[in-house]
Amino acid sequence: MTTHKVPTSLDTIGIMALIPHRYPILLIDRVIDIIAGESCTGIKNVTANEPTFQGHFPGHPIMPGVLIVEAMAQTSATLVVASMEGVSCDTHIVYFMTIENARFRHPVVPGDTLHIKVRKDRSRGQVWKFIGEAFVGDRLCAEATYTAMLVPREEAKKPA
Secondary structure (H helix, E strand, C coil): CCCCCCCCCECHHHHHHHCCCCCCCCCCCEEEEEECCCEEEEEEECCCCCHHHHCCCCCCCCCCHHHHHHHHHHHHHHHHHHHCCCCCCCCEEEEEEEEEEEEECCCCCCCCEEEEEEEEEEEECCEEEEEEEEEECCEEEEEEEEEEEEEEHHHHCCCC
16 A cells, blocks of 8 residues: 555654644544554543543543544544655645444543554545544443545635
C-alpha cells in the first residue's frame, strides 16, 4: 500500500503534523505499534485537569463516551494520513461518516491510561472503515465501528 517510510510511533508533535486537532480537543498523546494502512494503538493519559471534568460529572469525573470515540477517530485518522505519501493536515482532512455499534463497557476516569487499538476493517478509495477498542489495562472500556473519508482541503472548503 505504501512506498514511503512510515514511523512505528509518533509523539504529540508528530500527531499534530498529521491531523489538525489541537488542545483541548486533541485527545491522543502518542500513537504506537503503527502498521501502515492496517492498525495502531493510540495512547491517552486521562488527567483530572482536563476541561471536560469540570462538568462531567463534578465530584465523580468520567470521560464522556463521545470523547472516547473521538479519540478512536483521531487515532485512525493519524494512521490513515501517516500511511499515505504526500498527505498531511495541510493537504487533507479526515471526516467521520458513520459511527456504528458503539458500546461503553466501563468508565474511564482521571488517572487512567487509555490504550486505543484501531484496525482497518476495509478501505475503498478515500473511505476507510475501522474497528476501535479502548482499554484501561486489560479491561475493555469502549468499542465502536466507524467510517471516515479522507478529503483534500480544497474540496473541504467548498460550500455545500
